[in-house]
Amino acid sequence: MRKYLKFSIAFLVLASVVACSKRERKAQYMPDMYVSVPYDADMEKGTTNASANLKPVAGSIARGQVPYDYADTNDGYEKAKAELKSPLAKNEANLENGKKMYGIYCATCHGKKGDGNGVLAQREKFNGIPNYKDRDINEGSIYHVIMHGKNLMGSHAGQLTNKERWQVVQYVEQLRNDLLK
Amino acid sequence: MKSVALHNPLAKVLLKSFTFLLLFSLSFNAVAQDAIDEARQKDGRKLFKSLCASCHKLDKKFIGPALGKVEERRENDWLKAWIKNNAELRASGDKDAIAIFEEYNGSNMTAFPQLTDENIDNILYYTTVGEIVKTPEPGPDGYAPQPAPEAPKWLIFILAGVIAAAFLIIASLLKTISELKGAPKTPGLWGNSVELWEGLKRNTFLHVVGTIFVLLLSAYILFGALFTVGVDQGYQPVQPIMFSHKIHAGDNKIDCQYCHSSAKHSKHSGIPSVNVCMNCHKNIAEVADNTVVETEDRLYSKADLDKEIQKLYDAAGWDPEKLAYTGDEKPIKWIRIHNLPDFAYFNHSQHVTVGGVECQKCHGPVETMEELYQFSPLTMGWCIDCHRETKVDLKGNDYYKKVHEELAKKYGVEQVTIAQLGGLECGKCHY
Structure with a gap:
């Protein structure tokens, strides 16, 4: 009888290693090497016992970040529209990346041509997305809207870098000119 | 000659009220169908969806106020003036216009000078009548079609089990019957297997083969199990939000x-x-x-x-x-x-x-x-397979042009793979 007991224990151990639910991770050998001491991004607990991702110290500016001082108000919009100018040269490389970024971040709603007929508009998830040609917009106002959003559109500042935003602005201006033709 | 049923006063009343109800419901239907001018509703709906719906809904507050039945709350002329150019209306000192602008925290509504009076009337018509609700067509028996009830899958397995058991019982019954009839007694399935087992126990060759087989099988299972250590292919945890x-x-x-x-x-x-x-x-x-x-x-x-x-x-x-x-x-x-x-x-x-x-x-x-x-398994072997196969596209990258040419010459190929660029070196990923 003891022989059978040994066998069944061995079988159970083996089975527990092999048959794991897909809802759980597999066993790790030497987990110290899998999970090292430094904090990972998005970790639940970091140095201060709060989330590992901390907000930047007030007043600090990340590398590559350009401060944006136009407020999210009607006045800020008008001011950006009047005085904000693109620092980028109008060239093919910028336009090409602008097109790529537009395809990822804008075209789902605004449509590939900027006519407000993206997939989400066609599927009636969003209604009333304007055609660029019906709106009096310029580079300053486009940039302002990417930064702060407008009405139903949210801010896309977190998803694009400063340079990419200006590239998108360049591409949107081109789309608008094509639509106005 | 009078009909029998009408002798009963209750039946008379019932018949009359039924006729009345029938007529009433028919006329109501007719009114309901006449009341909505579908062409106007459709035009208004289209304009509303394309121009207004980004900020307004019919039934609830959104960026701007809810617009369902707005005609009951505002004068038609005021609405036209507001829609065409609300900034102008506000500048003219219209109190209502200024009040609503302030209620919505001064968010600017776009001016729509391109809309004609007819367009605006159609939009307002849509906000009043709303969507045309089409009742689903009932099936032949008066009910909406329902999916046929399906038997659960485990029922099939149980059925199969019952049938197999039935076969075994019948077979053993037949055997008993034939034995009762005088056929020579056979040892049966159980007796046969006991005899076979006794024979096997004495066969040394089979012992050796059996042992080798068991060892190989356990080695296979053991290594299979060890190779899944730390490999989470197929891992599908339950997330806090059911995001599809x-x-x-x-x-x-x-x-x-x-x-x-x-x-x-x-x-x-x-x-x-x-x-x-x-x-x-x-x-x-x-x-x-x-x-x-x-x-x-x-x-x-x-x-x-x-x-x-x-x-x-x-x-x-x-x-x-x-x-x-x-x-x-x-x-x-x-x-x-x-x-x-x-x-x-x-x-x-x-x-x-x-x-x-x-x-x-x-x-x-x-x-x-x-x-x-x-x-994917995300194992090292899996990474390396891809690094060996993938060719590097170095077009438009003048910085590495010379390196690329030298490497292509060294390996005698048109395009180098990631591995040939050094994508297999330990220090690339482990440091």
């Missing part, structure tokens, strides 16, 4: 990088912060009608899925009634699926932006997954 990649990336064709925006510049592809969700879900508080999500454990109906969106609102601190943030935020504790051990270095931007690798190459058909799972 199929609906978002598949049906709605939202680009992977819209949400995982740091994949292009960073080591991590990143979990989108809640404000990215809210870019769309400020507007979308409910899933579309008839949306059903089926996962391993359960079926999510529309009501269940709406609750999942509510979880997002709780996390973002969004009040869907007042359409404002409350400031009371709770992070969503997503469970990480793809997790390389810390002794291996992997960088998303290097693969996505520089290499131009499709997300699906490693993550599989995410756009078809209701619940996300780990598609």
Whole structure:
């Protein structure tokens, strides 16, 4: 009888290693090497016992970040529209990346041509997305809207870098000119 | 001669009231159908959806006020003046106009000078009559068609088991009957196997073969088990919110990088912060009608899925009634699926932006997954296979032109692979 007991224990151990639910991770050998001491991004607990991702110290500016001082108000919009100018040269490389970024971040709603007929508009998830040609917009106002959003559109500042935003602005201006033709 | 039924006064009353009801309902139907001018409603609806719906809904407050039956609240002329150019109306000192502008925190409504009076009347007509509700056509027996009830799958197995048992019983009965009739007694299935076992126990050759077989089998099982250590292929945890990649990336064709925006510049592809969700879900508080999500454990109906969106609102601190943030935020504790051990270095931007690798190459058909799972094993062998096969596209990269040419000459090939560029060196990923 003891022989059978040994066998069944061995079988159970083996089975527990092999048959794991897909809802759980597999066993790790030497987990110290899998999970090292430094904090990972998005970790639940970091140095201060709060989330590992901390907000930047007030007043600090990340590398590559350009401060944006136009407020999210009607006045800020008008001011950006009047005085904000693109620092980028109008060239093919910028336009090409602008097109790529537009395809990822804008075209789902605004449509590939900027006519407000993206997939989400066609599927009636969003209604009333304007055609660029019906709106009096310029580079300053486009940039302002990417930064702060407008009405139903949210801010896309977190998803694009400063340079990419200006590239998108360049591409949107081109789309608008094509639509106005 | 009088009919028999009409002798009864109650029957008379019933008949009369029934006739009245029938006539009434018919005439009501006729009125209801006449009342809606479908052409006007359609034109108004189209204009409303394309111009107004980004800020207005019929039944509830949105960016601007709810517009259902707005004609009952405002004069037609005032509405026309407001829609065509509300800034002008406000400048003229109209009190109502200024009041509504201030009520909505001074958010500017776009002017629509291009709309004619007829256009505006049609839009207002649509806001008054709303959607035309079409009742679903009843089936032949007067009920809407229902799916035929399906037998659960386990029933088939039970049935198969019952049939097999029945066969065995019949076979043993037949055997007993034939034995009773005088046929020679056979040892039966059990007796046969006992005899066979006794024979096998004495056969040395079979002992050796059996032992080898058992050893090989256990080695196979053991190594199979050991090779799954730390390999989470197929890992599919239950996430705190039932987020369907199929609906978002598949049906709605939202680009992977819209949400995982740091994949292009960073080591991590990143979990989108809640404000990215809210870019769309400020507007979308409910899933579309008839949306059903089926996962391993359960079926999510529309009501269940709406609750999942509510979880997002709780996390973002969004009040869907007042359409404002409350400031009371709770992070969503997503469970990480793809997790390389810390002794291996992997960088998303290097693969996505520089290499131009499709997300699906490693993550599989995410756009078809209701619940996300780990598609690839993420083992070193798997990395290396790809590094050996993938050719490097160095076009338009003059900086590496010379290196590329030299390497191509050295290996005698047109295009070098990642491996030939040094993509197999230990220190590339382990340091």
